[in-house]
Amino acid sequence: MVYVTSVLGNLMIIVIISSDSHLNSPMYFLLSNLSFIDICQSNFATPKMLVDFFVENKTISFEGCMAQIFLLHSFVGSEMMLLVAMAYDRFIAICKPLHYSTIMNRRLCIIFVFISWAVGILHSVSHLAFTVDLPFCGPNEVDSFFCDLPLVIELACMDTYEMEIMTLTNSGLISLGCFLALIISYVIILITVWRRSSSGSSKALSTLTAHIIVVILFFGPCIYFYIWPFSRLSVDKFLSVFYTVCTPMLNPIIYSLRNEDVKSAVRRLRNRHVNWKN
DSSP: OHHHHHHHHHHHHHHHHHHOGGGOSHHHHHHHHHHHHHHHHHHSSHHHHHHHTTOSOOOOOHHHHHHHHHHHHHHHHHHHHHHHHHHHHHHHHHHSGGGHHHHSOHHHHHHHHHHHHHHHHHHHHHHHHHHTTSOOOSOOOOSSSSOOHHHHHTTSSSOOHHHHHHHHHHHHHHHHHHHHHHHHHHHHHHHHHHHOOSHHHHHHHHHHHHHHHHHHHHHHHHHHHHHSTTSOOTHHHHHHHIIIIIHHHHHHHHHHHHOHHHHHHHHHHHHHHHHHHO
């Protein structure tokens, strides 16, 4: 149910934004790309997990395992950078409103999306380049519902201490860097909004709250995993499921419930559909 809700919810966000001229702004362009990444993240491992519920032998090929690692880190890295781009968009909109249309043009938004995918793919390739050639000659059971990089590295028939440090540094730096950039930008925006007292500021604060909730839900488990990446606790599987299955579902719920523009667009789309049927 969560998987179907996640895919349909994010697909609905993309359809609403692409079909409503009132949502033709940089923020919603970036939001539609965020929903696309969430659809991809929902599909990299969850369908196989659902199939595995009905089979006794839950197996995956080596190539499939490497593909899951590549896809997971590509999507997560891309989403991190896209969240930073969305924070920059809100920073310009609230702190420099008179220059917003000049700075946040469609060309810059496309560049942001391109950079987010490029960083995500490069981040993933940097992991995979060292993992694919590891000597796997003994244990072959991954204690999770998908191929998580730290768990796969632990199966190698060698001392993996240097690999563990490299993994921690690579993923930790991009996670911490993006998180700090988001925190700084949101603190500046909140101070700016707090100094104002208008209906426009109230609307900006409502939109900003949705962004902050998404950031906390996204980066919380991510930072946890890379603070203790190679020490497994009982809560880890729960957080893995939440991170890969539930988080993509929460984005459309949060944005649609807290955003008046999106709710108005849903009503307009429903009215058009009713009028077309009539």
